[in-house]
Amino acid sequence: MSEPIVNRESYFPSIEKKHGLPMTYWFDQIEKISDRKYAEQIAFLREEHGFSQVHANALVLYCRGSKSAQKFATVDEYFAQFDDEKVATAKRIFKVIVDELPSASLVVAWNKPMVKLQDQYIFALSIHTKHILLAPWGDGIIDKFKQRLLNYETNKKTFKVPVNWEVDAKLLQDLTAARVAQAHFA
Numbered sequence: 001m002s003e004p005i006v007n008r009e010s011y012f013p014s015i016e017k018k019h020g021l022p023m024t025y026w027f028d029q030i031e032k033i034s035d036r037k038y039a040e041q042i043a044f045l046r047e048e049h050g051f052s053q054v055h056a057n058a059l060v061l062y063c064r065g066s067k068s069a070q071k072f073a074t075v076d077e078y079f080a081q082f083d084d085e086k087v088a089t090a091k092r093i094f095k096v097i098v099d100e101l102p103s104a105s106l107v108v109a110w111n112k113p114m115v116k117l118q119d120q121y122i123f124a125l126s127i128h129t130k131h132i133l134l135a136p137w138g139d140g141i142i143d144k145f146k147q148r149l150l151n152y153e154t155n156k157k158t159f160k161v162p163v164n165w166e167v168d169a170k171l172l173q174d175l176t177a178a179r180v181a182q183a184h185f186a
Contacts, residue, residue, distance in 0.1 A: 008066065011058040019049065030063040038064070075106050075113040079127075086127045086163045093134065093165075096172045097123050101180070115176075120183040122176060131160040138179040145175060 012023050019026075029049075033041055041060045045051035051059070072078040079087045090113070097115050098104055104117040114124040114137075124135040135158045136142070142154055148171060152159040 008058045008062040011055055015051075015055050015059065018055070019051075026059055027063060030059060034063070071111045072108050075108055078108060078111070078113050082127050086132065089132060089161075089163055089165050089167070090125055090127055092167045093125060093132070093172060094123075096167060096169045097176050100173050100176050117180065117183070122179050122183070123172075127163070130163065132163055132165065133158050133160055136175040136179050138182050141175060141178055141182075144178060145171070148174075 015026065016022060029045075030041060033044055036044070038060060042053070042056045045056035045059065046053065079090065082090075094106055094113070094115065098106060101115065101117050101122065104115050104122060107114055107116045109116070109121065109124075112124050112126050115122040121137045123137060126133045126135075142149065142157055142159060146154075149159050152161060154160075
């Protein structure tokens with residue numbers, strides 16, 4: 001699995017190639033509508049100029065001063081924005097998972113902390129105001145554990161736990177094992 005592109009300028013050559021105009025032209029177009037909201041600028045590029053969502057997002061956010069999609073370089077930087085209780089719970093969750101996979105690493109990808117083993121993402125989480133969203137990577141993992149997740153609010157690929165969750169180590173270990181079993185390691 002490849003790492004996400006974090007430098008918005010890296011999209012510029014493909015924007016120029018696809019649309020046949022230099023970036024200075026596109027910067028001028030955004031400048032003309034700089035008083036509009038983000039969504040309106042995106043819609044303008046998509047509807048009036050045939051931009052993809054990815055290209056429109058890269059251009060608009062770059063013009064708004066966001067030169068990189070990467071906000072956090074480290075997991076500690078991600079955790080720094082949250083209170084001690086949420087961080088402690090997140091660290092306990094990751095400890096259970098990493099203890100099961102000693103050669104795994106804790107990384108930031110898509111601005112979220114994730115456990116990565118070789119070139120495969122295993123588990124991610126994001127901290128929110130009233131919950132922590134857990135995301136075991138892999139196809140159908142949540143569905144396979146549907147019965148064990150009845151007490152949690154689930155989506156197709158995630159489930160929510162309280163910020164003060166009493167970590168269910170066995171559940172996390174089993175989710176991790178299921179992901180590792182379906183991953184293809186070199």
